[in-house]
Amino acid sequence: MTTTPHHVENGGERPASAPVRNPAPHDPTASRGCPVTAAQDSPAAHGSPADRIRLYEPTPPEGRTKLWKRLRERHGPLVPVELEPGVRAWLLLDYRETLTLLQQPHLFARDTRKWREAVEGRVDLDRTVPMMTWLPNALYADGAEHARLRAPIMDGLTRIDMNGMARTVRRIADELVDSFVTRGSADLIGDYAGQLPALVVNRLFGLPDSYGHMLNGLTALIFHEDAQRTDEAINGMRQYFAGLVSRKADAPGDDLVSQMMAHPSKLTPLEVAYEASLIVSASHMMTAHLIGNTMRTLLTDDRIRSAHTDARLSTHDLLDHVMWNDSPLQLLAGRIVLQDVRIGKARIRKGDAIYLGVEGAHHDPAVRVGRPDPDTGLASGSRAHLAFGAGPHSCPAREMGRLVASTGVTVLQERLGGLRLAVDPRELRPLASPFLHGVRELPVAFQPGRPSEPPAAQTQQMEQVPPVAEEEQPPEDLLGRLLNWWRGLGS
Ligand code: HEM
Known part of the structure; x- marks a missing residue:
């Protein structure tokens, strides 16, 4: 069988190139507070090239949070941006309007084939920026087609027993810690947070861990400075x-991919290959950098660490705090405007793309006015953040x-x-990515410890x-040959 996804998504990470320039002055057409409405009058221009913020330029050393703040102050909630030289889009920075937009798929589509830049031939959808390409999976579909493509993923995930899953995740996390615990030092991204989600997803696919390590290694190599390695x-x-789909076609099992194939x-x-690829790209980096950002917060913010260790801030509330303040996701995939609309005072043309910041x-100051929690002093004890998206494409x-x-963070603290x-710090x-927020490495030191005891066979069964x-010896199929190639690279 020849299922060959022509493009692999990577959570939007891309190499650095040049410094971020200062944002342009305030755009008088943009203001806040008005819901999304259909525009009655002619659409506004998209701003001159000099006005547009180049999203493709690298993340400044202090991160992008201050950049978003400056852009909001100068432009209001809607900022004209360039995704790559000459490729235009908008960036929305307003909480309420982002939520409204995500919940109105009849006005804002995910199918990037409707994007004017693609329709008029200025971008090649096979090669454009992450999340603005087009692939035959749930993330790029709307309406009935989206329902058809999302159902196999939803149904497969719903069948998972979360208690049994918790034991699986715990054991994988323990095994990862075992690999460095005697050393007294580690990079919590490379040695742990990056690997854990890849191993978990790979097990959902019903493959031995060696394939999960390869999956994680391949993702890391995609960002290699050597272009040949990246290719x-x-x-x-x-x-x-x-190879995964091909192997499951030959020998179906009780795993997510086999279930999607029989759905x-x-x-x-x-389509199954692209759906599996979506599951990896949607989960791997997000989960890795949620763990990374949470650990960085605990290691650098005394107030949060003491609230957490004094049990005033539970692990899940801590994750929500991080998803509000330090979300691994900076920008949500662009939505394509299906008819001329007004957002605030700005008029957006049919065919424009809007990225969601x-x-x-x-x-957004409008959502930061809540009273601080009396126990923790934090104003973020709510789950209304957008880190998992909203509307029909929500996670x-x-x-x-x-x-x-939560397991990933807990195991590190315990061990x-x-x-x-x-x-x-x-x-x-x-x-470097404008889409993801996190650190490349998180070097830590600790008292060297002992590897965990192997779990009893009974626990494994649960x-x-x-x-x-x-x-x-890996089988002589595409996946087996790939593993042999991968092992050869490491030797
Ligand atoms: C902390 C971890 C995670 C975060 C923060 C996260 C966040 C998100 C967000 C924001 C979206 C919406 C994308 C959009 O509207 O454009 C999304 C979609 C999705 N996520 Fe997650 N995700 C996480 C973990 C996972 C995991 C573990 C899986 C699978 C095992 C997964 C599978 C998906 C899929 C398949 C979609 C696309 C749904 C659709 O388009 O209908 N995610 N995720």
Whole structure:
């Protein structure tokens, strides 16, 4: 079978290039407070090239939070941006209007084939910026087609026993900690937070862990400075998903991919490959950097750490605090405007793309006026943040994401005594991506400890997805050959 996704998404991470320039002066057409309405008069221009903020420029060392604030002050809630040189879009930074927009798919579509830049040939959808390409999976579909593509994912996730899943995640987290606990030092991103979600998802797919380590390694290689390595990694990812579907077609099991293949939505093998690729791209980096940002907060913010250790701030409230203030997601995939509309005072043309600035919306002064929680002093004890999206495309796996992140954070706290940052916080390097918010490495030191005891066979049986035995020799199929190639790279 030849299922070969032609593009692999990576959560929007991309290499750095040049410094961010100062934002342009305030746009008088943009103001806040008005709901989204159909525009009666002619649409406004998109701003001159000099007015547009270049989203493709690298993240400044202090991160982008201050940039969103400056843009809001100068432009109001809607900012003209360029996604790549000459490719125009809008960026919305208003919480209420972002929510309204996400809940109105009849006005704001995900199908990027309707984007004017693509229709008029200024961008090639196969090559454009992350999340503005087009792929045959749920994230890029609207209406009935979206329902058809989302149902197999939803139904597969609903079948998961979350108690058994909690044991599975705990065991994977323990195994990762075992690999560095005797050392007394680790990079919590590379050694742990990056690996945990990839291993969990790979187990949902019913594969031995060696394939999960490869999946994580390929994702990391996609950001390699050497272009040849990047190309190899993208090609490897394509083969992973094609090989996964091919192997499950030959030998179906009790796993998410086999269930999607047998679903009444009648997905084609190619669609299953793209859906599996979506599950990885939607979960991997988000969960990794939710764990990373939470650990960074605990290691650098005394107020939060003491609220958490004194049990005034539960782990889930801590995650919500981080999702409000330090969300791994900065920008949500662009929506395509289906008819001329007014947002605030700005008129947006049919065919325009609007990116949703989640981080900016979370810092919208209109949602920051709540009374601080008397126990914690934090004004963020609510789950109304947009970190899991909203509307028909909202994350179908928020419970799973929370489970992996909360277990990931808890295991580190339980297992690593005297945990502390090994560098000055100012040395932590932000991700270059305009889409993701996190650090590239999180070096820590702790008192060296002992590996955990292997779990009793009985506990293993109670897991949702007990580990699949490692193969002595990978099968001679596409996936097996890919693993052999990967092992060869490491030697
Ligand atoms: C903390 C972890 C996670 C966060 C913050 C997160 C966040 C999100 C967000 C914001 C969206 C909406 C995208 C949009 O509207 O454009 C989304 C969609 C999605 N997420 Fe998650 N996610 C997480 C974990 C996961 C996990 C663990 C899985 C799967 C196992 C998953 C699968 C998906 C899928 C398939 C979609 C697309 C749904 C659709 O388009 O209908 N996510 N996620």
